[in-house]
Amino acid sequence: MDTKIDLSTPAVGGFLRSASRSKEERLNPFPWYRKQLEKGAVLADDSYGGWHIFGYTEAQTALRNHTHFSSERFRNSGNMTNPRPSILNLDPPRHTQLRSLVNTAFTPKAIRHWSTRIQEIVDELLNSISINNETGETIDLVSTLAYPLPVIVIAEMMGIPAKDREKFKRWSDVLVEGPSSLTPEIIMDLMQRKQVAREEMRHYFYDVLTKSQHPEHSLIAILLEANLEREKLTAEELISFCILLLAAGNETTTNLITNFWRCMLQYPQALEDLQHDHSLVPSAIEETLRYYSPVQATSRIVTEDIEFYGVEMKSGDHVTIWLAAANRDSSIFTNPDTFDIYRSPNHHLAFGHGIHFCLGAPLARLEAEIAIHTMLQRFSSFQAVPAEWEPIISGFVFGLYSYPMKIR
Template identity: 55%
Template structure:
C-alpha cells in the first residue's frame, strides 16, 4: 500500500535511543548511494555487488548485505534464524510503543496477523474497487476544474499519486481525509533516512522521528477512543471488535497498526503509481500498447514493482550462527536484505535491467516474502490500476517534463518527491 502499505520495511520506529537508532539507520546508508544520481539509480551498484557475490560484508555499517534472490528469500522465510523483533529493539523506540507486526516474530506475530486478517481480507479489499475508481475520477475532475481542462503541466505526486492512497486509507481507518497534509508530514518523516552519517545529522533525525511518533500516537489514541464508542464498519472498528480465542488487540497494538497503515499504506503506493508512470514514459511503446489493450495493465504493475521496487531494503538480526551464500553469519549480526537487488538478479530474471511488461513468470519480492509478506499488496495494486487506467482514459496525451528529479532520501523507500508531467485532456 502506499509505500505506502507494506509489511516489510522498518517504518515503525520512534527512535529515542540515539546510539541504537544511529546503528540501525547506518545499516541502510552506503557511500555508493549518497548523491542524487545514485539514489535515483542504485541499480548499477546492485550489478557491481552481485558480480562480487550474493552476500557481502559492509565494514562501515558492520552489517551483512544480501543481494541475491535465493539468499534473500531464504532469510525472509527463515524467521527462526533471522529476527524481525530484534530490529525493532535496535531502533531504540522509547516509551510504551508496541512494535508493529512487521517488527514481531512468532508466536506474537502469528496471533496479531490472524486478528488483522479478520478485518483485512481479500474480499474486503476487492469490495473497495468501485470506490477507489470513484475517488480517482473525482481527483482527476478536480485537476480539470483547476486547469480549466487546458493542456499543461501537473505534478503527478501532488495531484493524484499521493492523495489517492491517503484518502483510501483514511476512509478505511475512519479518520478525516481533511487531515491528509498532517498524514503526509508524518509518513514522510517515518520513511526519511539520514542524508549522511554525521552524528549531528543522525541525532536530528532521531529526535524528529521520536517527536513525530508521539504526535501520531496521540492522534490515533483519540481516534481509537472515538471508534470504541460506536459500532461502525471502519477498519479500526473491525480491529477493535476482532477476537481470536477471546483475545483482542491492545490499545497500543491498535495504534501501532494504524501508524503502520498510514506510512506503509500511503508512502509505498504513491511511489508505485509514480514508478509506473516513470516506466511508461521511459518506454512509450509500452504506453501505446497499454492504450490499445488496457488488460495488460496488471503486467505493467508487476514489472514496475520489480523494476522500480517501492521498498528497496529491509533488515533482520541473526539469532544463531548460520551460513548463507558461502558467508558465516554470527548470532547478533545485522543483515540488510536488498529487495531491489534481488529483483534484478540475473539468475532469476532474464534481462533484469530491461523493463518487460509481459514478463512471465515475474516472482518479484517487492512486497517481501515469508510471514511478513505485505498485507496491503492487493490494495496497492488496485489503486495503481485505477490511477493508470483512469489517466489513460481521461488524457489523450501524457509526456514527461524535462526536469531534475529529487529522490526521496530514505534508507529503504524508493521514489521521487515530485514528478511533473505534461497532459492534454480528452475532449468531452
C-alpha cells in the same frame, strides 16, 4: 557529540547506504546493485559489522526463514528512535495473532469491495484538472493523484476524518526518511523528528481508539472488536498497528503510481502498447514493482550462529535484504535491466516474501490499477516534462517528491 552510528538502529545497512548516496545514485541505485551482485549474493559490510543480501534466492530464503532471521529488531535496543512493538518487528506466535486481526479485511476479495469508492476518489482528483485541448496541461503527478489517493483510501478504511489527512502524510514522510549525510547534527535532527512524529501519532491514535463510536466495519472498529473478543492486545500494540496501517497504507502506493509513469515515459514503446491494449495494465504494474521497487530493502537480525550460503553469520548480526537488487538478479530474471511489460513469470520480491509478505499488496495493486486505467481512458497523450527531480531521501523507499508530466 558521538559520531558513531548506533548499531541498534533498524535497517542500519540501508540507513548508512542512504547517507552515502549522491543525488544521482538515489535517482538510479541500480548500477550499484549490479556491481554488488557481481561481487556476490551475500556480502559482509565491515563498516558496521553486518551483512548485505543481494541475490534473489538468498533473499527469498532469508525472508522465509523467520527462525534464524528475526524481525524483532528492537528487542535488545534502547535507541530513542525505536517504535513500540508492531507487526513488522515481531515473530510468531505474536506476529500470527496480530496479523490475523485484519487479514480478512485485506484479502483480494475484501479489497475488491472498495473498487467503487476508489474509482470515485480517482475521478474526483482527476476532475480537478483543467485541460486545454490544444496545448494540454502540465501536472505534478504526485500531488495531483499519487499522494492523495492512497491517503484518502486508508483514512476512510480506518474511519479517520478527512481533515486529518495532511497530518497523515507529514507523519509517514518522516517515518520513511533517511539521513542526507552522516554528520552528527543531521542524524540527531532526523532522529528527533522521527521521535516527535511517533509521539504525535501515538497521542492521535490513543484519542481515536478511546472514542465511544467508530464507523462500522472500519479497520479501527475491527481491531477493537477483535481485541474485546479474543486477542487482548495491549494499548501500545493497538496504537502501533494503527501507525503501521497509516504509514504502509500510503507510501508504497504513492511510489508505485509515480514509478509506473516514470517507467512509461522512459519507455515509450511500452506506453504505446499499453494505450492500444489496456489489458496489459496488471502486468505493467508487476513489472514496475520489479523494475522500480517502491521498497528497496528490509532488514533482519540473526538469532543464532549459522552458515548461510557459504558465509558464517553470528547471533545478533544485522542483515539488510536488498529486495530491489534481488529483483534485478540475472539468474532469475532474463535481461533484468530491461523494462518488459510482457515479462512472465514475474515472481518479484517487491512486497517481500514469507510471513511478512505485505498485508496491503492487494490494496496497492487495486489502487494503482484503477488510477492507471482511468488515466489511460481520460487522456490520449502523456509526455515527460524536463525537471530537476528530487529523490526521496530514505534507506529503503524509492520514489520522487514530485513528478511533472504533460497530459492531453
